[in-house]
Amino acid sequence: MSQPAALISTEQLAAMLGDPNLRLYDCTTYNEPVPPGSDVPYRAVPGDKTFAAGHIPGADFLDLQGEFSDASAQQFFMMPDVAQLEAAFGRHGLDASKTIVLYSIGTMMWATRFWWMLRSLGVDAHVLDGGLDKWKEEGRPIETGAPRGYPATIFKAAPRAGFxxxxxxxxxxxxxxxxxxxxxxxxxxxxxxxxxxxxxxxxxxxxxxxxxxxxxxxxxxxxxxxxxxxxxxxxxxxxxxxxxxxxxxxxxxxxxxxxxxxxxxxxxxxxxxxxxxxxxxxxxxxxxx
Structure with missing residues (x-):
């Protein structure tokens, strides 16, 4: 079977770095333990510190729980309303006309979560196979510091039902x-x-x-x-x-x-x-x- 179109390899991404059409995002979150008897199963911590310590050059950082989840929900990471997502993705310069690549650290599930969310909004994205772990293992370039971000856009969703x-x-x-x-x-x-x-x-x-x-x-x-x-x-x-x-x-x-x-x-x-x-x-x- 051929490699799925939504999955992108480290080699493919390396060849795209510097392309003005690329929109690259680190989606990492960490679920940290909480004391026994706590009302929540874990503490959701954004991966901004590990982003600053090392990320793929040019990447921006997306805080799943902080900007892209329903803060009023009892559970973490619940899908918020479309207006909140349009505003948040727009702030990060996400544009459906661009090549969107998502990655995360330790596990690809944070990237695939954003992929599913975007897909539900009518936007197709790519996920980096192996994430930052594979990128670093191969000795590819790393950038440090806070995200520079992308120019803000007006993100208009085209929601798909049933997701x-x-x-x-x-x-x-x-x-x-x-x-x-x-x-x-x-x-x-x-x-x-x-x-x-x-x-x-x-x-x-x-x-x-x-x-x-x-x-x-x-x-x-x-x-x-x-x-x-x-x-x-x-x-x-x-x-x-x-x-x-x-x-x-x-x-x-x-x-x-x-x-x-x-x-x-x-x-x-x-x-x-x-x-x-x-x-x-x-x-x-x-x-x-």
Whole structure:
């Protein structure tokens, strides 16, 4: 299978540096631990410090929780309204006519989250395979300091329906033979074998497990399309099904969604609040092994 169009290699990006049509963004966030008994599962910390310590030359920095999430929501990283996103992306010079490349540190899930958000707004972007980790491992150039940014633009979204669903929709789809619900968390959390920082251990009843971690190679790049296809089909995730992906906070599930999209699946959606909401709501059913 050919390399998916939305995925860009370090070699391809290196050849594009300095192109005035390029808009390059570091999307890194860190989920830091909180004391036991805290009301939140983790503390969301923007990756601005690691950005300043070293980033791909010319990149700007996007603060997911700070500018691109609904601050009024109980869960982190919830999709905000279109007006907020238009203003935020416009401030960062994002322009649909440009070549948009997203990357992150440690895991590609922060970049794929922004990719999914932009896609829902009618804007297609690229994700750097392996992120900054692979870039640095290959000895490619690094720049330090605060972001210089890009000239502001007027960002006008063209929202696409169906990219996000809520708990009511997920609950209604449990047991629906036309739908498969996919949990992107690790198998120990899917099976409820370990305590969950999100609340009750376990999974959405009837959901299958294609862990995002199993779709990533040791060098932080994504697995091959053939391997991803095999992992999804083994769990009954087929093109004739409506697919709902979830995880803990609507982030790692976007790795599953990214690969499914590159494989040609088009009946895809994200349960945005994921287990951060589901596990804490006693009115919602939960399943363990």
């Amino acid at each position: 996000f669903v809520d708990k009511t929709t997920v609950k209604a789809r449990i047991g629906d033979p036309s739908t498969v619900i996919v949990n992107a968390l690790g198998p120990q959390f899917h099976r409820g074998l370990e305590p969950s920082r999100y609340g009750r251990p376990g999974r959405v009843p009837g959901s299958v497990n294609v862990s995002a971690a199993t779709l990533v190679n040791a060098d932080k790049t994504l697995t091959s399309l053939a391997d991803a296809e095999a992992k999804f089909t083994a769990q009954g995730v087929t093109r004739d099904k409506n697919v709902i992906c979830y995880c803990g906070g609507g982030i790692s599930a976007t790795i599953d969604l990214f690969l499914l999209t590159q494989l040609g699946y088009d009946r895809l959606t994200l349960y945005d609040a994921s287990m951060g909401e589901w596990a804490r709501d006693p009115a919602l059913p939960i399943e363990t092994d």
